[in-house]
Amino acid sequence: MTDSQGQESNDPSSRRRLNVLSTDFFPAYVVWELTLACDHACAHCGSRAAVSRDHELSTKEALSLVDELADMGTREVVLIGGEAYLHDGFYQIIRHLKTRGITPVMTTGAWGLDLAKAKLMAEAGMSRVSVSIDGLEQTHDRMRAKKGSFTQCLNALEAIKAAGMTPHVNSNFNRFNQSDLESMYVLFEDIGVKAWQVQITSPLGRAADRPQMLFQPYDLLDFLPRLARLKERGLQKGLLIMPGNNLGYFGPEEALLRSPKKSLTDHWAGCQAGRFVMGIESDGAVKGCPSLQTEAYVGGHYKADESKSYLKKIWLDSTELQFTRSRTREDLWGYCASCALADSCLGGCSFTAHGFFGRAGNNPMCHFRARQFQKKGLRERLVRVQKAPGKSFDSALFEIIVEEFDSVEPPTRPKTDLVSITG
Numbered sequence: 001m002t003d004s005q006g007q008e009s010n011d012p013s014s015r016r017r018l019n020v021l022s023t024d025f026f027p028a029y030v031v032w033e034l035t036l037a038c039d040h041a042c043a044h045c046g047s048r049a050a051v052s053r054d055h056e057l058s059t060k061e062a063l064s065l066v067d068e069l070a071d072m073g074t075r076e077v078v079l080i081g082g083e084a085y086l087h088d089g090f091y092q093i094i095r096h097l098k099t100r101g102i103t104p105v106m107t108t109g110a111w112g113l114d115l116a117k118a119k120l121m122a123e124a125g126m127s128r129v130s131v132s133i134d135g136l137e138q139t140h141d142r143m144r145a146k147k148g149s150f151t152q153c154l155n156a157l158e159a160i161k162a163a164g165m166t167p168h169v170n171s172n173f174n175r176f177n178q179s180d181l182e183s184m185y186v187l188f189e190d191i192g193v194k195a196w197q198v199q200i201t202s203p204l205g206r207a208a209d210r211p212q213m214l215f216q217p218y219d220l221l222d223f224l225p226r227l228a229r230l231k232e233r234g235l236q237k238g239l240l241i242m243p244g245n246n247l248g249y250f251g252p253e254e255a256l257l258r259s260p261k262k263s264l265t266d267h268w269a270g271c272q273a274g275r276f277v278m279g280i281e282s283d284g285a286v287k288g289c290p291s292l293q294t295e296a297y298v299g300g301h302y303k304a305d306e307s308k309s310y311l312k313k314i315w316l317d318s319t320e321l322q323f324t325r326s327r328t329r330e331d332l333w334g335y336c337a338s339c340a341l342a343d344s345c346l347g348g349c350s351f352t353a354h355g356f357f358g359r360a361g362n363n364p365m366c367h368f369r370a371r372q373f374q375k376k377g378l379r380e381r382l383v384r385v386q387k388a389p390g391k392s393f394d395s396a397l398f399e400i401i402v403e404e405f406d407s408v409e410p411p412t413r414p415k416t417d418l419v420s421i422t423g
């Protein structure tokens with residue numbers, strides 16, 4: 001099962017498959033950016049979405065890609081953008097996914113998602129839609145750089161329900177919006193949201209341009225216990241909180257946070273990029289995960305061909321999609337290489353680690369790691385030393401400073417004006 005950002009869950013069946021042969025990996029869960037065109041210009045957008053990419057897949061090519069996914073055994077496709085509904089073939093693609101036995105779901109900023117559109121989506125075969133909400137009204141509208149965006153998200157959730165689809169929410173947390181966490185929970189419980197996927201803002205795309213917005217590793221010492229308390233309440237109230245895969249790892253609340261039910265048996269089980277997860281950019285670029293950095297992780301560009309096996313060739317043959325398939329602790333570096341949990345964790349989320357250091361395998365955004373430093377009266381602080389070039393799914397470079405730390409303070413909201421409002 002993917003969460004609303006296309007990040008894979010850590011269900012036990014996934015873990016049982018960790019040692020299968022390379023040819024047994026398949027793109028069970030695919031996150032597909034239909035277009036980079038967007039009606040928002042969010043401050044933290046990893047793809048820097050705004051206008052379409054050159055050479056985006058046509059509807060005909062997209063339908064052919066759906067056929068290839070079906071042949072490869074894909075179970076679920078999360079349509080994203082930009083805004084997926086801005087692609088000309090949006091409804092046709094949903095319908096074809098459904099016809100071919102693949103569950104179509106969607107993640108959206110929802111600016112243009114009214115009742116008429118929601119009904120067309122439901123009629124085409126969409127059953128679940130996750131709306132991106134990043135704070136209460138003032139905070140959300142600033143992060144999303146659009147006045148009225150928050151109100152429209154709430155309207156869209158009503159439209160999704162009225163059309164018979166299941167409403168989910170996903171949120172990105174950071175120093176700018178973390179103080180809204182508990183109030184957001186209360187709101188979502190009140191309006192009947194069924195699932196809430198919570199991730200942290202990683203330094204990708206526009207978020208890499210705003211390092212003061214990002215959590216520091218030691219902020220997890222405050223944020224994760226707060227989230228765990230809400231998770232407990234949500235399990236009683238029918239609002240399932242699930243952590244995104246960059247919200248790491250192995251703190252005292254690990255089982256509570258990662259388990260979808262009260263059984264509390266799950267834990268983080270390593271990055272699944274290129275194992276059972278695939279990301280596709282709107283020009284047909286294929287990666288192991290939608291959030292991986294384009295320059296380093298694109299394994300090829302999809303082309304519709306007669307044999308209907310072009311996507312499979314990229315999946316099986318390109319080295320860029322294979323880096324997690326035989327990963328061991330030997331592939332880790334820095335603190336993660338010597339971590340007691342390295343064999344289970346394998347360095348956490350790859351795109352997040354790469355977003356800090358230009359290379360996967362050493363992830364400072366980890367609760368276990370922050371607690372280990374805290375026990376020694378120390379903390380790690382990340383300092384940006386090189387800016388991102390300004391391309392879609394790009395990264396800056398950071399360095400780690402280890403410094404004294406003997407108290408947990410709630411992260412403070414940056415005073416600088418991070419985001420200007422447009423619209």
Ligand code: SF4
Pocket residue numbers: 248249250335336337339340341342345346347348362363366367368369
């Ligand atoms: S320190 Fe690294 S390997 Fe250890 S649990 Fe954290 S992310 Fe995983």
Ligand code: SF4
Pocket residue numbers: 007008245246270271272273277288289290291292348349350351352
């Ligand atoms: S890089 Fe790996 S862990 Fe991170 S979101 Fe992608 S698939 Fe999940």
